Amino acid sequence: MKYIFVTGGVVSSLGKGLSAAALGALLELRGLKVRIQKFDPYLNVDPGTMSPYQHGEVYVLDDGAETDLDLGHYERFTSGALSRANSVSSGQIYETVIAKERRGDYLGKTVQVIPHVTDEIKERILRGGEGVDVLITEVGGTTGDIEGLPFLEALRQFQLDAGRENVCFIHCALIPFIRAAGELKTKPAQQSTAKLREIGIQPDILVCRAERPITREMREKMSLYCNVPVNAVIECRDVEHSIYELPLTLAKEHFDEVVINRLGLEAKPRDLSVWENIIRRIMHPAHRVEIGVVGKYIELQDAYKSIYESIVHGGIANDCRVDIRRIDSENLENGDLSPLEGLDGILVPGGFGDRGIEGKILAARYARERKIPYFGICLGMQIAVIEYARHVLGLEDANSTEFRPDTKNPVVDIMESQKSVVSKGATMRLGAYACALREGTLAREAYGTDIIRERHRHRYEFNNKYLNALEEAGMRVAGVNPDSHLVEIVEVKNHPWMLGAQFHPEFKSKPSAPHPLFAAFIKAAVEKKG
Ligand code: GLN
Numbered sequence: 001m002k003y004i005f006v007t008g009g010v011v012s013s014l015g016k017g018l019s020a021a022a023l024g025a026l027l028e029l030r031g032l033k034v035r036i037q038k039f040d041p042y043l044n045v046d047p048g049t050m051s052p053y054q055h056g057e058v059y060v061l062d063d064g065a066e067t068d069l070d071l072g073h074y075e076r077f078t079s080g081a082l083s084r085a086n087s088v089s090s091g092q093i094y095e096t097v098i099a100k101e102r103r104g105d106y107l108g109k110t111v112q113v114i115p116h117v118t119d120e121i122k123e124r125i126l127r128g129g130e131g132v133d134v135l136i137t138e139v140g141g142t143t144g145d146i147e148g149l150p151f152l153e154a155l156r157q158f159q160l161d162a163g164r165e166n167v168c169f170i171h172c173a174l175i176p177f178i179r180a181a182g183e184l185k186t187k188p189a190q191q192s193t194a195k196l197r198e199i200g201i202q203p204d205i206l207v208c209r210a211e212r213p214i215t216r217e218m219r220e221k222m223s224l225y226c227n228v229p230v231n232a233v234i235e236c237r238d239v240e241h242s243i244y245e246l247p248l249t250l251a252k253e254h255f256d257e258v259v260i261n262r263l264g265l266e267a268k269p270r271d272l273s274v275w276e277n278i279i280r281r282i283m284h285p286a287h288r289v290e291i292g293v294v295g296k297y298i299e300l301q302d303a304y305k306s307i308y309e310s311i312v313h314g315g316i317a318n319d320c321r322v323d324i325r326r327i328d329s330e331n332l333e334n335g336d337l338s339p340l341e342g343l344d345g346i347l348v349p350g351g352f353g354d355r356g357i358e359g360k361i362l363a364a365r366y367a368r369e370r371k372i373p374y375f376g377i378c379l380g381m382q383i384a385v386i387e388y389a390r391h392v393l394g395l396e397d398a399n400s401t402e403f404r405p406d407t408k409n410p411v412v413d414i415m416e417s418q419k420s421v422v423s424k425g426a427t428m429r430l431g432a433y434a435c436a437l438r439e440g441t442l443a444r445e446a447y448g449t450d451i452i453r454e455r456h457r458h459r460y461e462f463n464n465k466y467l468n469a470l471e472e473a474g475m476r477v478a479g480v481n482p483d484s485h486l487v488e489i490v491e492v493k494n495h496p497w498m499l500g501a502q503f504h505p506e507f508k509s510k511p512s513a514p515h516p517l518f519a520a521f522i523k524a525a526v527e528k529k530g
Contacts, residue, residue, distance in 0.1 A: 001129060002263045003167045005155050006138045007203075009192025010174040014209045017070030019172055019236060020138045021077035022246035025275070026256035027134055028078055029247075030267035036074035037086035037128040038067070039121070040140040041147035045091040056302025060455045060507055061087075064431025070138060072306050076510045077247070080132070088124045090147060096120055113150050121154035122161065134265070143171070144195045156200040168262050171196060171203035172236070175210040175218075184210055186222050193226040204262050205232040207255075213237065232258050242282045242312070244511050247275045278316060278511045287320035289344035289525040294363040296356045298326040306506035307349045307377070313509045314518030318526055329359030340366050345373040345525035348380030350457070350504060354403040361387045373497040373524035375517070378458050381500025382412040385462060385470070385490060393466075393473045402460050411470075413463040429456045433481055435488040435503070441478035442499055443489045446520035452479070454488070454503035462487035462502065497524030 004023070008016045017038070024034045040047075047055050048066030059072040067087035075082060097120050101111045129135030139155070141148040159167040173189035193203055206228050208214055214235045223230040234253045239245040250256070251272060260267050291311055297303030308324060315322035327339050329348075333356070340346065346367045348360050360380070364387040367374035376384040382400055389398035389411045397404075400412035415429075432453045437444040444450075464487065471477065478499070479489035492498035501517065509515035 001132075001162075001166065002134045002265060003125065003129065003158070003162060004134060004136045004170060004259065004263075005167070006136065006170045006172065007143050007152070007196065007201075008139070008141070008172045009143045009195070010176075010188040012142050014172050014174055015236070016172040016207070017073050017138055018243055018246055019170075019207050019250070020136050021070075021073040022250050023170075023255060023259065024074065024078040024080070024136055025247045026251055026270060027259070027265075027267070028080075029270035029272065029274070030256065030260070032134050032265065032267060033080075033132045034078055034134045034136065035080040035082070035086065035129060035132045036071075036078060036136040036138065037082070037088070038070050038074075038138050038140060039124075039151050040068055040087075040089040041145060041151060042089055042140075043091045043094065043147075044089060045095055046087070046089060052297045052300060052303040056300065057305045058457070059306065060430060060457045060504060062432040062453075062455060066430065066457070068140070069302060069305050070140075072309070072507070073243075075507075076309060085124070085128050085130075088121075088128070090150070093117060093120050093124070093150075114153060117150050118154040118157055121151055122158050125154075125158055134263075143192050143199075149199070152196070152199045152201060159201075165264065168205065168259055169196075169201055169203045170205045170207060170259075172207040172209060175208045175214060177211050184212060184214065184218060186218055186225070189222060190225045197227075203228060205234060205255075205258055207234045207236050209236050209238075211238055232262075234258070242279065244275060244278050244282065248272060248279065274512050281316045281319055282312070282321070285315065285319050285321040287318060287526045287529070288323070289315075289320055289522065289529055290323045290325055290342065291345045291347055291522075291525060292325045292327050292340055292343040292363070293347050293349060294327045294329045294332070294340075294360055295349050296329060296351050296353075298328045304349050306504075306509070307347065309511075310506040310509035310515055310518045311347070311522070313511050313514035314520075314522035316511055317514035317519035318522045320522055320526055322522060322525075327363070329356035329363065332359035332362050335362075337362060337366055343372060344529045345375065345521060347375045347521070348377065348383050349506075350378035350380065352379070352402075357383070357403050361390070365391055368492060368495060368498055371496055371528075373521055373528055374492075374495075374499070375497075375521040376500035377506065378456075378502060378504055381490060381502050382460060382462070384492070384498065384500040385411050385475070388470060388473070388475050388492065389466065392475075393469055400460055409466075411463050411466045412460050414460050428459050429461075431455060433488075433503070434483070435479040436482045437479045437489070438477070441476060441489075442491050442497060442520065443478040443501075443517070446516040448516070451482075454501070454505060455507045456503050458502065462490065496528060497521065 065084035219233040395409040398409040399407040
């Protein structure tokens with residue numbers, strides 16, 4: 001068993017999660033069993049209660065873990081199935097240590113960062129990697145942060161326990177371009193490497209994020225000052241068209257080879273054609289459509305990360321370039337729907353709280369009446385139901401009790417079992433649930449199978465009291481949970497493609513395996529455009 005640790009230096013947002021994910025992809029192509037996990041130094045127990053403004057999207061796993069969006073990159077680039085064990089925060093570590101202290105497990109000892117917190121971290125490394133050849137652990141934050149120190153100290157200890165030959169440290173650093181000097185500067189990378197060495201960690205590989213090519217001379221300089229072999233200085237330039245170029249650009253730098261040699265791994269030669277084909281489809285598509293994403297956190301880069309990625313995957317499946325128009329639903333509420341004009345498809349993503357709801361309902365109505373393909377995800381499905389109940393069934397005050405607790409027509413409502421919940425952490429319907437698809441529906445056609453499993457993260461549900469009335473009015477239930485009979489998918493008859501899913505399909509789409517619903521949605525958009 002081999003362990004790779006990825007740290008970051010100089011600044012955050014270096015894309016070290018993507019580098020870790022792309023490395024995972026390359027190692028898998030060499031026949032290795034890989035898993036990638038994330039250590040986050042913040043004190044929140046999980047990102048589930050964190051605002052999208054602070055943290056971007058919450059990515060949900062099959063087991064219901066609410067995790068950092070980097071786990072989305074890991075799952076999109078590799079085949080490894082991730083679990084709760086692969087998303088670890090300082091908050092979780094301290095929660096466990098304090099619970100053990102309260103139980104008396106430490107037998108009266110003084111409980112300290114070293115060894116108790118670091119032992120718990122090392123335990124999580126072992127647990128995260130069960131059953132694989134290579135475990136890649138990305139450490140969040142930037143080297144030198146106070147919060148990250150216990151993690152780095154634990155890694156230092158871990159290399160002693162596991163053996164230096166079984167551990168590879170990769171440090172990602174920024175090589176900034178200084179315009180006035182007209183050159184790239186290696187000093188920040190040198191200094192953050194020095195910071196790591198102070199803690200007792202000597203990186204084996206430097207991944208250098210730079211806007212411009214790194215010269216041979218600079219590689220030699222970094223090799224000398226940072227004490228890594230010159231071939232282990234890896235250039236990671238900003239990708240031009242798509243993040244899915246990353247496995248290819250890093251392969252050119254022999255990133256995976258350096259790792260394999262460093263760890264003495266037995267690996268077969270790799271075939272990059274999967275990634276080459278993905279890039280070919282992105283660069284030279286036969287079709288082009290424009291999809292509107294109507295949401296609340298539209299100005300944020302990361303709040304709908306997996307949605308945007310899955311739309312791209314749907315494009316790959318259809319040999320189609322997809323331009324995304326980001327529309328703030330609140331801007332539709334004055335009744336001016338011109339921001340929706342010319343779209344080939346409309347997607348309403350998940351969300352919480354009542355801000356912008358009426359704008360989303362207007363967008364759903366627009367899509368339904370003008371027969372524009374509509375894909376509603378989680379909240380977007382509930383929106384489609386409310387819209388249909390109001391404007392087709394004639395229940396003018398139809399609403400979700402999330403937005404109007406006193407509505408006379410709660411077509412979307414909270415389940416009895418959820419009503420008593422007061423705590424906000426991890427209390428929703430979370431993780432993978434089965435859904436049985438009905439014959440003759442868009443969903444059944446897209447999936448090509450009868451039973452699916454998809455990931456959930458919500459409190460409210462389609463209210464089955466309205467099922468018959470809605471079906472008679474032309475809405476169709478396409479998928480239900482076989483145990484609870486909760487409605488998971490609705491469709492609108494007499495419409496080319498209008499579908500709402502209570503679950504989050506965007507958490508199960510990969511560029512190499514586009515999600516069936518995203519593929520079908522983009523296909524409908526291509527057909528609409530004609
Ligand atoms: N707010 C809705 C609910 O809790 C939808 C949640 C979501 O879109 N993820 O049911």
